[in-house]
Amino acid sequence: MKKLITVIIVAVIASASVFANDKSIGETAQQKLRKEIIELLERPHFKIEKSSIEAEIEFTLNAKNxxxxxxxxxxxxIVENYxxxxxxxxxxxx
Known part of the structure; x- marks a missing residue:
């Protein structure tokens, strides 16, 4: 019985560390992509009336990145077209 509990505890700890590592990798990739998108959107060629403008963008990445x-x-x-x-x-x- 003691061995069974030990095996279960080891399995839980091992699986928890695997899930913890995956999360940080995904966030790093998202942060890099966000930074690239911000660089691509800088310096609009039109005047902005407000201090900030919001736009909701849905996109995907194809096989060619x-x-x-x-x-x-x-x-x-004008914001949508930009x-x-x-x-x-x-x-x-x-």
Missing amino acids: EIVILTVNSDKD VKSKLNYKKVNS
Whole structure:
């Protein structure tokens, strides 16, 4: 009985460390991708009336590591067009 409890404890500790490691790797990749997207979107060619503008962007990455824009939702059409022109089919390193 003692051996069974020891085996279970070892299995739980081993599986917990595996899951903990996966989480940090995913966050690092997300942070790198976020940084690249921010760099691609810098310096718009139009004047911004507000101090900040929000846009919800849905995208995916294809096999060539290119960003494929699925949808862009914003109050301003010019923002939607800008995001699409700057990001769609741009290659990323992440």
